[in-house]
Amino acid sequence: MIDIWNGKIPGYKKTDDFAPALEKYLIKDKKSRGTILIFPGGGYTHRADHEGADVARFLNENGFNAFVLHYRVAPYKFPYPLLDALRAVKYIKSKSEPWQLKRDKPAVLGFSAGGHLASMVGTNNDLYRNIYKKKLNENGFKSDQIEAESSEIEALVLSYPVITAGEFAHQGSVENLLGKSPSQKSLNLFATDKNICAETAPTFIWHTADDASVPVENTIQFSNALSNKKIDFESHIFPNGRHGLGLAADNKYVSRWTDLLLDWLEEKF
Structure with a gap:
């Protein structure tokens, strides 16, 4: 596990036995390859194992370097x-040379609540970047060489993502991230479909129509917002399938999403 904060984690609770970390899955050859950063889901209470390492290995098998981020969740x-x-x-960008990564920006892939987190990153919106800078300053974090890198990404992949804070919200994710009585300002920050900008990364997004945990309207609203901003995107809605399918190996029809993704990445990334 890699300590991305080099021992100076902003806002870290010293009594906590968890520290954010990056797990790397690099293809061991001398070829410079595309890189994909994975955010597993878990409703901001945990990080689902099957949406992390399994996905990274799948990407390795198909020619991509991969990383899994073990990010902080509730009570954070x-x-x-x-x-x-x-x-x-x-x-990741700061290590592109020693790890033989392509210098161009990485892609980000998120599932469920990890999809929500990915969508905040993938908007490439100064709104979220400024919050990042402000919170680092509030925590007395001294800028280092890593901070000289941009946080902009090249492509965004969302799997049955949590998006909205409105009628179709996944209330567990909202509460775990924002608390029980969030302000309207906080809810507006949560709803990433409202914060897409002209710089938002090209997006691949998929969902199942009968998802009983995170309504498909989350994907529909994000797709509509991308369309309104004229952002390049590809959206797939499968008729049936439970929430949290991951690679969907147990669902022959929905598992097609991985082939569709690989075709899209070849075209766009």
């Missing part, structure tokens, strides 16, 4: 998961 609140995510992007 916003913006600490975002801080870990943006720092991870910067950290």
